Amino acid sequence: MTISAAEAAARAGVVIRExxxxxxxxxxxxxxxxxxHPDPRNVPVPLELMIGFAHGGGYVAGAYDGGTLVGASVGxxxxxxxxxxxxxGAAAGRGVGYALKLHQRDWCRERxxxxxxxxxxxxxxRNARFNLVKLGARPEEYLEDFYGTMADAINEGDASDRLLAVWQVDEDDRPAADAPAGDRPPRxxxxxxxxxxxxHLAGGEVVLVGTPPDIEELRRTDPGTAAEWRAAVRTALGGLMGAGGEVVGFTDRGEYEVWVH
Structure with a gap:
């Protein structure tokens, strides 16, 4: 059972409001x-869209530590x-992002x-672990180069492949589902x-797709290997999901657990 949004905000030392x-x-x-640190032509969300989303009934919220904004979410x-x-986006290492997600969940339930x-x-x-393990969201689609070229300090030089995460908020809190029990351990x-x-050759009901320990550092220090990882994960994870495979978990070793139907 997850803690409440108010408890998460208190632990992070913030107040969250629209x-x-x-x-x-x-x-x-x-x-x-x-x-x-984006290129000015490639900001995450333009000011005009934020205003439009807020006015049109969307979600624009901020997490404040006193008078300082330390996290925000736009939907x-x-x-x-x-x-x-x-x-x-939020300050790292203090639970602000988690508090924002729980606030967002309650906002959706109320509506x-x-x-x-x-x-x-x-x-x-770290994002995969947060989304799949801590929140219990599940990827439902592999999206190749979804945003095209992204000119910012984190993504620049890499294709913008993404997973579409889906988090059910109209049900009681429940722990992340375990991988189905098969006749042998996942490979x-x-x-x-x-x-x-x-x-590697892998068979069985559940297979594992690994990830690099720190892709952001790898992009800076070894862009060739970073590109290898992008192509490999696109082939493995994208291929499995495209064929009907379902991501059911994420291991402590940084591997996606994929149930092959």
Whole structure:
């Protein structure tokens, strides 16, 4: 059972509230600039869209430590009683992002929405672990080069492949589902060996797809190996999901557990 949104905010030392004033939206833009250092032509969300989303009934919220904005999330209403959480950024290491997600979940429940969706880079281990293990969201689609070229300090030089995460919010809290029990332990289709992606023959009901320990550092220090990882995970994870495979978990070793139907 997850803690409440209020408890999570208290633990993080923040107050979370919806935003409505132009100066608040400018604070969000400055926070996102500090996190991603984007090219001015490639900001995570333009000021005008934030204003439009907030005015049109979307979700624009900020987490404040005193008078300082330390986290923010921007989302818009989508089909099938869904909130698409377009971008969330927060100070690292203190639970602000988790508090924002729980606030977002309660916001959706109050409005009768069924689920929250967002995209994340399948190569970033900490995000995969947060989304799949801590929140219990599940990837439902592998999206190749979804945003095209992204000119910022975190993504530049890499294809923008993403997983579409789906978080059901209209049900009671429940732990992340375990992988189905098979006749033998899961085997790695793609493994991380000495920092590089290595394919293996793998069979059974559940197979594992590894990830690099730190893809962001790898992009800076060894872009060739980073590109190998992108291609390998696209082939392995994207191929499995495209054939009907279901991601059911994420291991402590940084591997996606994929149930092969």
């Amino acid at each position: 935003l409505s004033e132009i100066d608040e939206f400018r604070q969000v833009n400055r926070l996102f600039d500090d996190i991603w 818009f209403l989508a089909a099938d009683r869904t909130l698409h959480s377009h971008v969330t 009768g929405l069924r689920r929250i969706t967002w995209t994340f880079d399948p190569l970033v281990r 790695a289709l793609l493994a991380c060996e000495d920092g590089r992606p290595v394919f």
